[in-house]
Amino acid sequence: MTELAAKYSAQSVEDKWYAYWLKNKFFHSEPNEKEPYTIVIPPPNVTGILHMGHVLNNTLNDVLIRKARMDGKNACWVPGTDHASIATESKVVAKLKAQGISKEDIGREEFLRHAWEWKEEHGGIILQQLRRLGCSCDWDRTRFTMEPALSEAVINTFVYFYRKGWIYKGVRMVNWDPEALTAVSDDEVIHRDTKSHFYHLKYYISDGNGNPTDDYLVIATTRPETIMADAAICVNPKDERHFHLHGKKVLIPLINREIPVIEDDYVEMDFGTGCLKVTPAHDVHDYEIGLRHNLPVLEIIDDHGKLNEKAQILVGEDRFVARKKITKMLEESGNLLKVEEYISPVGYSERTDAVIEPKLSAQWFLKMDKLASMALETVESGRTKFIPEKYVNTYRHWMENARDWCISRQLWWGQRIPAYYLPDGSFVVAPSAEEALKEAQAKNPSIKAEDLRQDEDVLDTWFSSWLWPISVFDPQMPGHPDHTPNKDLQYYYPTSDLVTGPDIIFFWVARMIMAGEEFMGREPFSNVYFTGIVRDKIGRKMSKTLGNSPNPLDLIDTYGADAVRIGMLLCSSAGNDIFYDEAQIKQGAAFCNKIWNSYRLVKGFTVAEDAVQTPAAREAVDWFTAKLSATVALVEDHYSKFRISDALMTIYKLFWDDYCSWYLEAIKPAFVDGKALPMDKATYDATLDFFEALLKLIHPVMPFITEELWQDIVPRKDGETIMYAPSPKAGEFSAKTLDDFAFAAETVNGVRGVRNQRNIGPKVQLKLQVKAASLPFCNIVGKIANADIEPVPEFTSTTGVGFMVRTTEMFVVLDAAGVNVEEEIAKAEKDLEYQKKFLQGVRSKLSNERFVANAPAAVIENERKKEADSLSKIESLEAKLKQLKNN
RNA sequence: GAGGGCUUAGCUCAGUUGGUUUAGAGCGCUUGCUUGACAGGCAAGAGGUCGGCAGUUCAAAUCUGCCAGUCCUCACCA
Numbered sequence: 001m002t003e004l005a006a007k008y009s010a011q012s013v014e015d016k017w018y019a020y021w022l023k024n025k026f027f028h029s030e031p032n033e034k035e036p037y038t039i040v041i042p043p044p045n046v047t048g049i050l051h052m053g054h055v056l057n058n059t060l061n062d063v064l065i066r067k068a069r070m071d072g073k074n075a076c077w078v079p080g081t082d083h084a085s086i087a088t089e090s091k092v093v094a095k096l097k098a099q100g101i102s103k104e105d106i107g108r109e110e111f112l113r114h115a116w117e118w119k120e121e122h123g124g125i126i127l128q129q130l131r132r133l134g135c136s137c138d139w140d141r142t143r144f145t146m147e148p149a150l151s152e153a154v155i156n157t158f159v160y161f162y163r164k165g166w167i168y169k170g171v172r173m174v175n176w177d178p179e180a181l182t183a184v185s186d187d188e189v190i191h192r193d194t195k196s197h198f199y200h201l202k203y204y205i206s207d208g209n210g211n212p213t214d215d216y217l218v219i220a221t222t223r224p225e226t227i228m229a230d231a232a233i234c235v236n237p238k239d240e241r242h243f244h245l246h247g248k249k250v251l252i253p254l255i256n257r258e259i260p261v262i263e264d265d266y267v268e269m270d271f272g273t274g275c276l277k278v279t280p281a282h283d284v285h286d287y288e289i290g291l292r293h294n295l296p297v298l299e300i301i302d303d304h305g306k307l308n309e310k311a312q313i314l315v316g317e318d319r320f321v322a323r324k325k326i327t328k329m330l331e332e333s334g335n336l337l338k339v340e341e342y343i344s345p346v347g348y349s350e351r352t353d354a355v356i357e358p359k360l361s362a363q364w365f366l367k368m369d370k371l372a373s374m375a376l377e378t379v380e381s382g383r384t385k386f387i388p389e390k391y392v393n394t395y396r397h398w399m400e401n402a403r404d405w406c407i408s409r410q411l412w413w414g415q416r417i418p419a420y421y422l423p424d425g426s427f428v429v430a431p432s433a434e435e436a437l438k439e440a441q442a443k444n445p446s447i448k449a450e451d452l453r454q455d456e457d458v459l460d461t462w463f464s465s466w467l468w469p470i471s472v473f474d475p476q477m478p479g480h481p482d483h484t485p486n487k488d489l490q491y492y493y494p495t496s497d498l499v500t501g502p503d504i505i506f507f508w509v510a511r512m513i514m515a516g517e518e519f520m521g522r523e524p525f526s527n528v529y530f531t532g533i534v535r536d537k538i539g540r541k542m543s544k545t546l547g548n549s550p551n552p553l554d555l556i557d558t559y560g561a562d563a564v565r566i567g568m569l570l571c572s573s574a575g576n577d578i579f580y581d582e583a584q585i586k587q588g589a590a591f592c593n594k595i596w597n598s599y600r601l602v603k604g605f606t607v608a609e610d611a612v613q614t615p616a617a618r619e620a621v622d623w624f625t626a627k628l629s630a631t632v633a634l635v636e637d638h639y640s641k642f643r644i645s646d647a648l649m650t651i652y653k654l655f656w657d658d659y660c661s662w663y664l665e666a667i668k669p670a671f672v673d674g675k676a677l678p679m680d681k682a683t684y685d686a687t688l689d690f691f692e693a694l695l696k697l698i699h700p701v702m703p704f705i706t707e708e709l710w711q712d713i714v715p716r717k718d719g720e721t722i723m724y725a726p727s728p729k730a731g732e733f734s735a736k737t738l739d740d741f742a743f744a745a746e747t748v749n750g751v752r753g754v755r756n757q758r759n760i761g762p763k764v765q766l767k768l769q770v771k772a773a774s775l776p777f778c779n780i781v782g783k784i785a786n787a788d789i790e791p792v793p794e795f796t797s798t799t800g801v802g803f804m805v806r807t808t809e810m811f812v813v814l815d816a817a818g819v820n821v822e823e824e825i826a827k828a829e830k831d832l833e834y835q836k837k838f839l840q841g842v843r844s845k846l847s848n849e850r851f852v853a854n855a856p857a858a859v860i861e862n863e864r865k866k867e868a869d870s871l872s873k874i875e876s877l878e879a880k881l882k883q884l885k886n887n
Numbered sequence: 888g889a890g891g892g893c894u895u896a897g898c899u900c901a902g903u904u905g906g907u908u909u910a911g912a913g914c915g916c917u918u919g920c921u922u923g924a925c926a927g928g929c930a931a932g933a934g935g936u937c938g939g940c941a942g943u944u945c946a947a948a949u950c951u952g953c954c955a956g957u958c959c960u961c962a963c964c965a
Contacts, residue, residue, distance in 0.1 A: 006924080008927090272965060275965095285964080344963090345962095393892085502959085506960090570913070576899095581914090591927090593927050594925065599924085661929085674923080749931085755930085755931085761920080842909095850946095853945075854944090855946070866909085
């Protein structure tokens with residue numbers, strides 16, 4: 001780099017260094033004698049594309065991994081993707097549909113061939129995009145949840161839990177998505193208040209022979225199309241209004257089927273009419289009532305949400321069409337008493353937005369009780385820490401109320417359940433068809449391979465991703481707790497930190513903890529850092545439909561990856577939602593430019609062997625040495641507590657304010673005859689050392705620009721990188737040095753204030769009298785404030801502007817013309833008034849006996865110092881006023 | 888309905904077991920600077936009775952209770 005442009009342009013720099021890092025395999029990790037630092041990526045959907053949430057999450061991951069690397073640890077970040085069965089399958093189905101193909105037509109094998117094709121074509125784009133962001137993943141370790149080895153792990157896990165007796169097949173009410181034709185978990189159902197109607201229907205009481213009497217009861221329902229499936233009418237046993245109904249039978253309207261009136265506490269007396277129609281096949285609660293009362297279950301809605309022949313009427317109609325039609329029929333038959341407008345919560349499928357149909361279905365379940373209590377202990381004991389801690393509450397609530405996990409999905413894209421049915425309807429569970437056959441033959445020796453039929457369903461995607469921290473290292477481990485972990489697993493497990501969103505605490509985090517405890521006997525990670533959700537400026541979730549989500553790659557093109565990274569992180573504290581604003585990225589870009597230009601300045605310095613270090617430069621080097629140490633210590637503290645944005649802001653200010661605005665200004669050589677004087681070598685070397693330390697500090701967040709400049713400070717050999725440069729360490733430093741400098745800086749600010757107030761340009765040299773024996777860092781003050789510093793016992797001039805730094809009086813000497821006495825008096829009076837009030841406050845505290853008796857000595861001491869300082873200020877203000885008024 | 892979180896400057900947030908906090912930062916805003924690295928810059932400045940009320944304490948942004956607003960999770964009332 002010979003010429004440096006006045007503006008930093010990221011494009012030319014980023015691709016170059018990423019290629020260099022890859023070429024040198026800097027991201028790759030193998031077990032060695034060093035301490036491991038491990039992160040497994042939250043695997044994005046294989047068909048996903050990068051959005052702002054990924055940017056936030058992966059930048060955080062990369063910051064942690066790069067920091068660990070520079071701290072001397074063996075850092076390993078394992079990347080990969082998730083097969084995401086529902087999301088991927090629905091994309092493939094949509095693609096085939098566009099070609100006029102339905103998945104049922106082509107069958108399982110053919111469909112899967114299309115799906116794999118799609119995966120090869122579109123899959124893993126997101127991993128390429130992560131490279132643009134600068135993520136230092138160990139790409140040689142890239143995994144996919146449905147690659148053969150990991151699928152095998154999933155199957156083994158299933159067999160393991162089945163043999164343990166924790167997996168069972170059960171008929172359960174599931175949330176059926178009639179569009180995706182699959183059961184979805186409770187967690188994938190979104191309840192939304194929806195406008196509907198409350199239909200009040202008359203059910204005539206039967207005379208006992210299936211004929212209606214004149215007497216009737218009224219039920220209120222939102223789903224009149226399900227009356228044909230009614231199994232009973234239920235009333236509260238305490239409800240006096242319905243005592244006369246006990247033991248009676250009523251007739252279902254239109255079809256006149258007789259059903260009993262039963263009594264159950266479940267029915268609220270003051271809701272609706274107090275009479276509930278019980279439809280066990282199509283409502284969760286009704287199903288449970290049905291179980292209690294041994295009611296028959298009659299399913300009248302098919303998988304597509306259409307009425308079947310058991311409904312007797314409206315057969316083949318869609319449930320919503322049927323609702324309209326039956327309303328009319330009920331009206332005509334005189335059974336419809338009234339219709340009310342009604343808003344009720346309705347469940348929608350997260351994927352297809354179809355209204356969920358409660359449906360009885362044979363599903364596979366994994367018992368949660370033991371796993372959940374184990375996983376709760378992991379977090380409550382602190383073996384895994386949550387950041388922020390508040391999510392422990394959420395976690396506990398879930399773990400204590402965990403229901404058995406429905407692990408089967410009616411999909412094809414995923415690991416197929418290894419259950420094989422015999423012709424007699426019984427089944428065996430085995431890791432392969434061959435073993436299944438053996439087991440089946442043990443039951444019945446005449447069974448042949450072609451007699452066995454494998455379960456059609458696949459496993460929930462989370463049933464593979466919960467193994468992720470184990471299976472990425474050793475896929476043989478899950479399902480085989482007796483297996484000796486391979487070298488990788490032994491070395492990298494448990495992983496160090498996990499960065500993810502709080503929305504998947506239960507889906508993923510909790511289940512990984514369960515699997516970790518079950519198969520490894522310990523937690524899968526030490527810390528879980530929860531990010532917030534990235535929202536737009538006005539707080540809306542980012543979504544495709546709203547179009548409020550910027551494309552991260554466009555942002556990277558415009559501002560550079562470093563700018564995007566630091567822009568996202570500066571405003572994101574753990575667990576809080578991020579309100580994204582492009583202004584933050586611009587701030588990041590401005591910071592890149594600032595770093596770039598500070599380097600241009602430093603690079604432009606010339607050095608002369610015989611040049612002598614100026615006193616200001618000497619002071620500046622001493623001060624910045626201390627400042628750097630103090631800041632490194634602070635940054636380390638922030639990192640250790642996962643206060644990432646605080647750590648970054650601290651470095652940001654160190655670079656911009658302390659290094660650029662103070663340090664560089666203090667050492668900048670003077671100009672003589674339009675040329676900068678050369679600098680002494682000691683200052684120059686120190687300046688470069690500081691710059692390098694700053695680059696290293698900020699490198700984890702801004703990897704590209706720091707590599708670019710680090711490579712230029714001195715010529716580096718091929719294979720050298722800032723990535724492995726050791727993090728700056730905090731040395732000893734004197735707090736007094738820092739405090740003295742702060743005092744000096746306040747002095748400079750005071751002079752600047754006078755300049756501003758009086759409109760005196762920075763090039764006008766001023767004279768500053770200081771009522772003290774000496775002024776710390778007076779050469780820096782003199783240089784930056786452009787003033788002659790004169791320590792004096794008493795001010796010698798009567799014209800000028802005074803100010804105070806803490807308790808020291810200072811005076812900028814001006815000629816009379818530059819001074820507005822009235823203004824000075826007004827200002828002094830205002831200060832005086834404030835000080836007197838302040839003193840009063842302090843004194844009332846000190847005169848409070850109970851305060852003096854109870855407060856710790858240090859606090860009292862501090863109050864006394866405040867009192868003394870205030871008194872001294874009042875004294876000098878009064879003197880000043882007197883003098884001003886006398887003139 | 889049950890549980891939990893949040894509420895501090897115009898915006899986004901710190902404030903680390905109550906006491907150097909006379910409440911801070913970044914951005915934004917106002918004013919002045921074409922200062923030999925940077926106008927993506929430099930300097931100065933304005934902005935808050937810490938959501939409200941009550942309590943505990945010598946001392947409350949910080950602890951407790953109630954209220955209001957807001958968000959999330961779980962369950963969903965036929």
